[in-house]
Amino acid sequence: MTSLPVLLELQQVHDNLRTIQRDLTAFPSDLADLESERKRLAKRLDQLEKEWTEGLSRKTTLETAFAAAQKVEERARAAVKQTQQKVHYAAAIREVDERERERAAAARPLKELTTRLETLEQERTTTSARHAETEAQFQTLHDIFLAEHANQVSARERLLQRQTELEAQLPAPDLARFNRLLEARQGKALVPVENGLCSGCRTKLRIPLLAQVRDHGLGTCESCQRLIHLPPRS
Ligand SMILES: [Zn+2]
Structure with missing residues (x-):
């Protein structure tokens, strides 16, 4: 059975750490605003990244479909050239029209997606820049905040050190x-x-x-x- 004094002190260390942690996360409003803004931007970046990756993979699929439609259309056009009989000729022309529509139908979503990816890329660039800027502002203010709470910071260091020592005894x-x-x-x-x-x-x-x-x-x-x-x- 583990010795009670070690456990008692370890519990005390955790209680004190929790109190200090509360003080060290009770940010003034400007710092709190930057904190939530940097989190919001990081989350948005994640979403953009995800949508971008999904978009790229969908683009590959659409490109494949478009290339296939193009090939079918080319074959239909070649067939028209080789057709001698008039009755077959009319049918071959209709076939070309049909294939042309299909190719255009395959091109539309591809074009839309390409535009969407360009928009995403722009938003990624601006969001990324704003995130870096917010992060830097946050760090500056946070360093000042920690300097103002130097007592708690050093108490936390001592407690963490003590925690390690106590844990080694269990x-x-x-x-x-x-x-x-x-x-x-x-x-x-x-x-x-x-x-x-x-x-x-x-x-x-x-x-x-x-x-x-x-x-x-x-x-x-x-x-x-x-x-x-x-x-x-x-
Ligand atoms: Zn109980």
Whole structure:
């Protein structure tokens, strides 16, 4: 069984990190605006990229269809030249008309798509430039913001360092379980027992479980699966 003091301190480190992280992401409005603008632009760039890639692949398909229609039309025209009999000649001409319409029908979506791809390319260029510009503005203001919060930044560094040290003292499966609980239980993997209740989920703990926690220092809440411990001096 992992030692309780290590887990207690690790939980404390995570609590403190969360508080600091809240401070370090509570941006003033100008920085917050740049933050959401850079995200919006990055998302738009992704969409443009996706549409562009899809468009290119559709263009290949349309080009193939157009080339095929063109070939069929050429064959129909060649057939007209070789036709001697009048009655066959009229039919061959009709055939050419028909194939010509088909070729034109294949050309239309290809032309539309080519125009669309040009528009996309332009928007990609302007969006990309605006994204880079916003990103640079954000970084400048963010650096200033971090400089103004130098205390929290260095506290975070110390906490992260301590987190690494504490984690190194835990057996891998215990650490994995602790981290899973942190993730799944709003950052609270280890909680004290309060008046016979799990303070994580407020479930009343069974007497044998309480006895087990008293004997071993640690237990597992049967309801929320959090690690539970008795508060000091109880
Ligand atoms: Zn619980």
